[in-house]
Amino acid sequence: MLVALFIWLPPIVGMFSLDGTILGLPILFVYFFVGWAILIALCAVLTSALRNAAQTERK
Numbered sequence: 001m002l003v004a005l006f007i008w009l010p011p012i013v014g015m016f017s018l019d020g021t022i023l024g025l026p027i028l029f030v031y032f033f034v035g036w037a038i039l040i041a042l043c044a045v046l047t048s049a050l051r052n053a054a055q056t057e058r059k
Contacts, residue, residue: 013028016028
């Protein structure tokens with residue numbers, strides 16, 4: 001999950017440190033929480049795929 005490393009590098013985070021809001025929330029907060037949610041979803045998909053592959057090997 002090197003994606004997590006890259007999306008939270010200071011130069012990348014700096015691009016989202018803007019004055020403005022999305023649904024009343026600062027853009028930087030939205031960036032962090034949406035990125036966090038996407039990473040959790042990717043981990044769930046990866047875990048599911050690995051679990052299915054391991055079960056297929058056992059058969």
